Amino acid sequence: MQLPPLTKGVILYRYKRFLADVELDDGSLVTAHCPNTGRMTGCWEPGAPVELSYxxxxxxxxxxxxxxxxxxxxxxxxxxxxxxxxxxxxxxEGRVPPLSGYARLQWEVKYDFPDHPPSRLDLMLSEGDSSDALVEIKNVTLLVGDTLQFPDAVSVRAKKHLDVLMGAVERGLRGIILFALNRPEGDTFAPAAEIDPGYAVRLKEVIDNGVEAYALRLNHQEKGIVGGGMVSVSR
Structure with a gap:
């Protein structure tokens, strides 16, 4: 993915979840939208270099x-x-080997099954050699030691997504949880059991019963971001 033109600066403060004060390289001060609903633990500190789009x-x-x-x-x-x-x-582009071979990709797929509220998952893959696949993507930026973890706060919604994927598997589809590792550090992925033990337990349960879990590195380049390189998932 090519990013729009980027402007450099340093972050001064992040507040009210969606706002960040930034000093640009030319000395001007701006308030930027921060499109991240998480706590961003370990993802910013006063004076850290940043890049903004306009x-x-x-x-x-x-x-x-x-x-x-x-x-x-x-x-x-x-x-x-x-x-x-x-x-x-x-x-x-075939850079996620476990999900290759599908001719059709659909966005924001609504999935209903009995005894469960209607849900939307990020992607559906079809017209392939394997069973159709429902894919839920989770952005990961929390780093603990050398391990990237998710979630960075208790997430009832994320746990419900695991239930939906389990329901899909029970009906003969592939259920995929894909953790997108959006920083360069860390050599493995694991659920954040100390932050959300319920999510960690449920993730292990659904994997044991057929849900597939993968972790994909997102590689930042000068003018874009490329997904590629699988990282091991520890339960």
Whole structure:
């Protein structure tokens, strides 16, 4: 994925979840939209280098968007609105081997089955040699030691997605949870059991019963982001 033109600066403060004050390299101060619903633990600190994108859309309240932060070892992607597109691009280009061989990719698929509320999952893959696959993508930026973890806060919604994937498997489909690792550090992925033990337990349960879990590295380049390189998943 090619990113729009980026402007460099340093982050001063993140507040009210969706706002970040940034000093640009020319010395001007701006408030940027921070499109990240998580806590962003370990993804920012005052004075950390950042890159922003700019929009002249008059309907926007804030012209600037926080795209990524350098915590000392390379860019950490904090614009979660881009993650699904990067993963979808990697799948269609054959850079996610477990999900290769499908001719059709659909976005935001509504999936209903008895005794469960209607749900939407990020992708559906069909017209392949394997069973159709429902894919839920989770953006991962929490780093604990050398392990990337999810979630960074208790998430009832994320746990419900696992239930939906389990329901899909029970009906003969492939259920896929794909963790998109949006920073360069870390050599393995594991659920954040200390933060959300319920999610960690449920993830193990659904994997034991046929849900497939994969972790894909998102590689930040000067002008874009490329998905490629599988990382081991520890339960």
């Amino acid at each position: 929009s002249d859309n008059p309907k926007r309240k804030l012209a600037w968007t926080l795209e990524r932060v350098d915590m000392g070892r390379g860019w950490v992607g904090v614009n979660t609105a881009r993650t699904n597109s990067i993963v979808a691009e990697a799948i269609t």
